[in-house]
Amino acid sequence: MPMFPTAHRLLTNFLTAYFALCPHYRMMVLLGSLLLFGMTSNAMAENQSEFSNRIGAYEDELNYAAILAEGEALIKTNPNDARGWYLKGRSLGQLVRLKEAAIALEKSVEIYPHNYYSWIDLGRAYKRDHQPEKAIL
Numbered sequence: 068m069p070m071f072p073t074a075h076r077l078l079t080n081f082l083t084a085y086f087a088l089c090p091h092y093r094m095m096v097l098l099g100s101l102l103l104f105g106m107t108s109n110a111m112a113e114n115q116s117e118f119s120n121r122i123g124a125y126e127d128e129l130n131y132a133a134i135l136a137e138g139e140a141l142i143k144t145n146p147n148d149a150r151g152w153y154l155k156g157r158s159l160g161q162l163v164r165l166k167e168a169a170i171a172l173e174k175s176v177e178i179y180p181h182n183y184y185s186w187i188d189l190g191r192a193y194k195r196d197h198q199p200e201k202a203i204l
Contacts, residue, residue, distance in 0.1 A: 122154070134158040138171075149179035157188050165196035 125133040135158035141151025156171030172189035175182070193202035 129161075131158040131161040135162070147178055149175045149182065149185070152178065153182065153185050153188075156185070156192070160188055160192045160195070163195075165192050168192040169196065169198075169201075 122134060122137060125131075125137075134154055138151045138154030138156075138158060141148045142155065145151070152171050152175035156168045156175055159165075159168035159171060169189060169192040172185055172192060175185040176189060179185070190202040193199065
């Protein structure tokens with residue numbers, strides 16, 4: 068049970084309504100998350116804009132396997148790259164591999180706890196995996 072159930076319910080209702088009205092939510096979340104992380108890995112010699120555009124194109128195509136591959140490439144180069152763990156977790160969640168998604172997203176928030184997109188996707192993975200008690204801090 069959340070510490071402030073009324074505030075939690077209001078926030079949940081607001082976010083649900085906001086995301087329902089926003090047709091490009093998936094793209095905004097993914098690109099916003101990448102901007103929050105910034106360039107954290109030497110694996111990407113290209114600039115942030117090119118990388119974000121490529122990931123955004125994969126997202127538009129619903130090509131989560133390609134996003135997963137990008138995340139795993141970042142992790143292989145730098146196991147402490149929170150962005151790589153986020154991409155891996157987010158794509159695994161979309162592929163309904165929820166336990167694996169939760170593990171990757173837990174690693175992302177462990178490395179960089181300030182990215183609220185990682186927290187949101189972690190909560191969703193728990194909820195979809197029928198573990199709502201873990202989704203509430």
